[in-house]
Amino acid sequence: MVLHKNSVTSESVAAGHPDKVADQISDAILDEYLFNDSSSRTAIETLVTEVFGPNIENSKIESIVRNTIKDIGYEHDGFHWETVKVNILLHEQSNDIAIGVDQGAGDQGIMYGYATIETESLMPAPIFYAHSILRNIMSMVKEVKLGPDAKSQITLAYENNLPVRAESIVVSIQHLEDLNQSKVKEIIYPYIASSLPEGWMCPKENLLVNPTGRFVIGGPVGDCGLTGRKIMVDTYGGYIPHGGGAFSGKDATKVDRSAAYMARYLAKILSLQV
Structure with a gap:
């Protein structure tokens, strides 16, 4: 009998960690809403920090900030x-943290790198095609009164460990009042189909576009947003585990970003050598 051994690493943070302070404040406020009305629908975001003099003019x-929002395409009421x-x-930054950073990457964490020959980019096929669908749709949104708020999701069928076709696709995309659900589906269908290899498109009944029927109010007017809430979208789409650290807003001294990038780089090299 062969005994297989392996090691597993997990990370935890104390209640006083700034990220967990924010989590606990958000949950405490949520509890109050639910205490007063059990049917409350809330998505509370909390940011905790100490104000100090910035070294870039406000x-x-x-x-x-304004130019970024403009580039995204938000010129909406609200x-x-x-x-x-x-x-x-x-x-x-805290001087205590800076001591470690000055010597290189100054933090702990768990980072994953992954690569697969499923696609030319060496990314898992589901996240690759989910990105492709949105990229193609968003290339024309201004011309057809759609967006900029949108999401896509794709389920692929695998045979012999390789993707062979799409089983279902969901796209939710913001639109103006004068476009109904069927019209939105008609507009974006060609862009979805062209994002997939020939013969991969799912049956039309399995293509769900704005399944709730209406998506006029979107963006920050419709929901709150906070940096770091889409970590699976930013990596491998849930195809493999995630260490839990976000990328956006962090420089290369933050291992959440730099080590994850290096792990991906090494995984690509190894996958091409197989």
């Missing part, structure tokens, strides 16, 4: 790049 940061309210709260 006017420059505000300009970056969330317009020209009129959106921007509050800037910045502080310097």
Whole structure:
């Protein structure tokens, strides 16, 4: 009998970790809403920090924020790049953290790198085609009164460990009042089909577009957003485990980003040598 041995690493943080402080405040507020009304629907975001003098002028940061929102395409009532309210709260990094950073990457964490020959980009096929579908649709949204808020999801059938076709596809995309559900589906269908290899398109009854029927109010007006809530979208789509750290907003001294990128780089090299 062969005895197989392996090691598994997990990470935890204390209640005083800033990320967990934010989590606990959000949950405490949620509890109060639910206590007063058990049918409350909430998605509370909390950011905790100490305000300290930033080393970049606030006017420059505000300009970056507005230009980013403009590039995304938000010129809507309630969330317009020209009129959106921007509050800037910045502080310097802790000197205690800086000691480790000055010597290189200064933090602990668990990072995953993965590569597969399922696609030319060496990404898992489900996340690759989910991205492709949205990329093709979003290339024409301004011309057809769609977006910019949108999501896609694809389920692929596998045979002999390789993807062979799409079983179902879901796309939710913001639209103007004068477009109904069937019209939105008609508009985006060609862009979805062209995103997949020939013969992979799912049956039309398995293509769900705006399944709730209406998606006029979207973006930050319809829901709150916070950096780091889409970590699976940013990596491998749930195809493999995730260490839990987000990428966005972090420089290369943060191992959540730099080590994850290096792990992916090494995985690509190894996959090409197989």
